[in-house]
Amino acid sequence: MSPTASTPATTVVPEGFKPPKVTHNTRVLPGFKLSLGLTITYLSLIVLIPLAALIARPWEHGLEAVINTVTDERVLASLKVTFGISFAAAIANLFTGLAVAWVLTRYEFPGKRILDALVDLPFALPTAVAGISLCTMYATNGWIGSLLEPLGIRVSYTPLGIFVALVFVGLPFIVRSVQPVLAEFDAEVEEAATTLGASPLQTAFRVILPALAPALLTGFSLAFARAVGEYGSVIFIAGNMPFLSEITPLLIVIKLEEFDYAGAATVALTLLSLSFLVLIVLNAAQLILSKRGQK
Amino acid sequence: MSAKAARFPKTPAAIGLTLFVVAWMTLVIILPLANVLFEAFARGVAPYLTSLAHPDAISAVKLTLLVAAIAVPLNAVFGIAAAWAITRFEFSGKGLLLSILDLPFTISPVISGLVWVLLFGAHGWFGAALQDAGIQIIFALPGLVIATILVTLPFVARELIPLMQDQGTDEEVAAVTLGANGWSLFFRVTLPNIKWALTYGVLLCTARAMGEFGAVSVVSGHIRGLTNTLPLHIEVLYNEYDSVGAFAAATLLAGLAIITLILKTFLEWRFAGELAAHRKH
Numbered sequence: 231m232s233p234t235a236s237t238p239a240t241t242v243v244p245e246g247f248k249p250p251k252v253t254h255n256t257r258v259l260p261g262f263k264l265s266l267g268l269t270i271t272y273l274s275l276i277v278l279i280p281l282a283a284l285i286a287r288p289w290e291h292g293l294e295a296v297i298n299t300v301t302d303e304r305v306l307a308s309l310k311v312t313f314g315i316s317f318a319a320a321i322a323n324l325f326t327g328l329a330v331a332w333v334l335t336r337y338e339f340p341g342k343r344i345l346d347a348l349v350d351l352p353f354a355l356p357t358a359v360a361g362i363s364l365c366t367m368y369a370t371n372g373w374i375g376s377l378l379e380p381l382g383i384r385v386s387y388t389p390l391g392i393f394v395a396l397v398f399v400g401l402p403f404i405v406r407s408v409q410p411v412l413a414e415f416d417a418e419v420e421e422a423a424t425t426l427g428a429s430p431l432q433t434a435f436r437v438i439l440p441a442l443a444p445a446l447l448t449g450f451s452l453a454f455a456r457a458v459g460e461y462g463s464v465i466f467i468a469g470n471m472p473f474l475s476e477i478t479p480l481l482i483v484i485k486l487e488e489f490d491y492a493g494a495a496t497v498a499l500t501l502l503s504l505s506f507l508v509l510i511v512l513n514a515a516q517l518i519l520s521k522r523g524q525k
Numbered sequence: 526m527s528a529k530a531a532r533f534p535k536t537p538a539a540i541g542l543t544l545f546v547v548a549w550m551t552l553v554i555i556l557p558l559a560n561v562l563f564e565a566f567a568r569g570v571a572p573y574l575t576s577l578a579h580p581d582a583i584s585a586v587k588l589t590l591l592v593a594a595i596a597v598p599l600n601a602v603f604g605i606a607a608a609w610a611i612t613r614f615e616f617s618g619k620g621l622l623l624s625i626l627d628l629p630f631t632i633s634p635v636i637s638g639l640v641w642v643l644l645f646g647a648h649g650w651f652g653a654a655l656q657d658a659g660i661q662i663i664f665a666l667p668g669l670v671i672a673t674i675l676v677t678l679p680f681v682a683r684e685l686i687p688l689m690q691d692q693g694t695d696e697e698v699a700a701v702t703l704g705a706n707g708w709s710l711f712f713r714v715t716l717p718n719i720k721w722a723l724t725y726g727v728l729l730c731t732a733r734a735m736g737e738f739g740a741v742s743v744v745s746g747h748i749r750g751l752t753n754t755l756p757l758h759i760e761v762l763y764n765e766y767d768s769v770g771a772f773a774a775a776t777l778l779a780g781l782a783i784i785t786l787i788l789k790t791f792l793e794w795r796f797a798g799e800l801a802a803h804r805k806h
Contacts, residue, residue, distance in 0.1 A: 257614055258694075258698050258701055258702075259613050259614070259694060259697055259698065259701060259710075260701065260706070260707035260710065261609060261613075261707050261711075262610065262613075262614045264606070265606040265607070265609040265610035265613075266610040266614070266616065268602075268603065268606040268607075268610075269603065269606050269607040269610050269611075269622070270622075272603045272606075272607075273607075273622070273625050273626065276671070276674055276675050276678060277625055277628055277629065277675065277678065278625065279644070280640035280641060280643070280644060280675065281628070281640060283640055283643040283644050283649075283650060284636065284639070284640050284643060287643050326549055326553075329542060329545060329546050329549070330546050330549065330550065332542065332546075333534075333542055333543050333546040334546075335531065336531055336539075337531055337532065337533065337534045337539060337543050338531040338532055338533050339533060339534065339543060341547075343790075345546075345547070345550055347786050347787075347789075347790045348550065348554050348555065348786070349550075349554070350786055350789065351554050351558065351782065351786065352554070353729075354732050354736075354781075354782035354783075354785045354786050354789075355557075355558070355736070355778070355779060355782040356735070356736025356737070356738060356755075356756050356778045356781075356782070357634075357736070357738045357739070357756075358736075358738040358756040358757075358759050358760055358775075358778075359561060359736070359756070359759065359775040359778050359779055359782075360557060361738075362759065362763045362771055362772065362775060363557040363558070363560045363561050363564070363772075363775070364557055366560060366564055366768070367556060367557060367560050372560075373556065373560060374552075374556070397553060398553055398554075398557065401553060401554070430538070455631055458633070459631075459632065459633025459634060459635070459636070459739075460633075461633065461634055461635050461738065461739035461742075462634070462738035462739050462742075462756070466763065479633050479634075479635040479636075479739065480635075482633075482635050482636065482639060483635060483742070483743060486639060486642060486743065489647070489648060491642070491643060491646065491648050491649070494639055494642075494643075495639070495643055498633075498635070498636045498639050501633060501636070502632065502633070502636060505631070506631070509631070
């Protein structure tokens with residue numbers, strides 16, 4: 231309510247009303263210490279102390295042990311599989327996700343709302359369920375696998391299976407990043423381009439795509455980061471052949487089952503550091519892109 | 526900004542693109558979902574019901590509900606506290622706090638399980654001390670709970686922070702000026718303002734808590750009837766070639782996912798203005 235409104239001068243003071251204390255503290259609202267204290271304690275117990283263990287434990291057998299683990303052929307092969315296929319899946323989702331977002335924002339057709347809601351299924355469907363379902367679908371006797379078998383394409387129990395699982399997992403990230411930008415994109419800009427004689431393809435590539443680039447990159451980073459750490463939906467369909475279709479998260483589990491805690495922590499820390507590195511590079515690229523877009 | 530109104534695709538290119546997207550969504554999303562039902566009922570209704578009535582399946586359902594019933598309320602309280610501290614006060618290190626808050630979303634679920642083994646496992650930092658005290662965390666309920674808490678930690682906070690930032694503090698400052706104490710301020714002013722966003726966050730948090738696989742798999746030990754949550758139960762049955770049993774259990778989680786999507790879509794449609802998800806842009 232604006233103070234300039236003409237209110238009667240006689241204000242009713244509730245019983246037991248105490249005027250707020252005037253202190254040097256500008257914090258008017260209560261609960262600062264309680265809420266911040268709770269937040270910091272909880273984050274320390276649940277996130278920071280466990281992460282400290284992850285950072286500290288690889289070194290307990292010395293630097294040499296760490297180097298030996300990281301340069302182990304099997305570990306390197308798993309990192310190559312994990313990052314390579316995650317990248318490929320995120321690229322694939324970049325195109326199909328953009329197409330899905332485009333159709334869902336631009337066109338009207340029966341069943342569109344259901345399709346739109348189903349985009350989030352990979353977020354909501356537990357990874358183990360997705361994993362076993364994809365694996366049976368793409369097995370040689372499954373719905374899709376039996377169609378691909380005559381063509382000589384095998385998906386389940388090959389690296390291609392990992393790709394299929396990561397495409398499933400990553401789809402919503404791209405769609406949901408691009409959709410709001412596409413929905414708010416000023417139709418007049420597009421119309422102006424058309425009026426000035428641009429072909430639909432020119433409009434798409436020179437007007438719309440540059441405007442979408444930052445959102446596409448955000449979606450790409452999210453999908454990629456998720457894919458690198460993904461476990462449940464991948465392990466069933468991957469076949470888990472060392473050097474061929476063994477992902478790094480699985481290797482961590484294997485080392486842990488051998489009670490090689492330091493080794494498991496080393497591989498985990500490597501995976502985490504590498505994915506952070508990639509995210510930092512992608513974030514920097516995103517920053518540059520969105521700055522260019524503002525000009 | 527006037528967005529182009531959606532209309533029926535008319536040009537050949539638009540029709541082609543729409544058909545492609547429908548086909549792609551069918552292949553990537555709808556078929557895997559339909560396949561769950563198909564495999565679960567591959568041998569009819571009776572085997573489906575028999576596998577769901579198995580004591581191991583029932584205990585997996587109970588354990589899944591129990592873990593979520595502990596983890597979700599804790600993360601909800603944390604989410605409210607974190608959102609209150611971050612959006613209502615200025616303090617140094619806020620950016621760092623937000624980055625730490627987001628970490629669980631970037632960490633592989635397997636690593637979210639591993640860190641607890643490094644602390645509390647047989648060869649963990651506190652492993653020997655816990656063994657002496659007769660406390661078991663790893664391969665037991667507490668391990669499942671803390672791993673789930675770590676994985677689902679940001680959901681509620683991430684939903685509340687942008688919303689509370691947007692809403693500002695005017696109403697709350699007014700209430701305090703009029704003499705409201707902390708708790709009545711929270712329950713009578715703040716909570717009514719954030720209730721739908723809180724519901725939304727709790728919904729996503731619950732869905733993930735019940736479906737979590739990687740982190741829980743690392744700390745569970747897969748002891749049947751004891752430390753197997755529903756997703757782990759599915760894994761065990763599937764690896765034993767009990768396809769009907771695995772997919773029967775999977776229908777429960779797929780049903781949960783569908784219910785989550787329906788509620789989520791409903792909340793986004795009905796309370797769009799009171800949810801952060803639709804305010805970001």
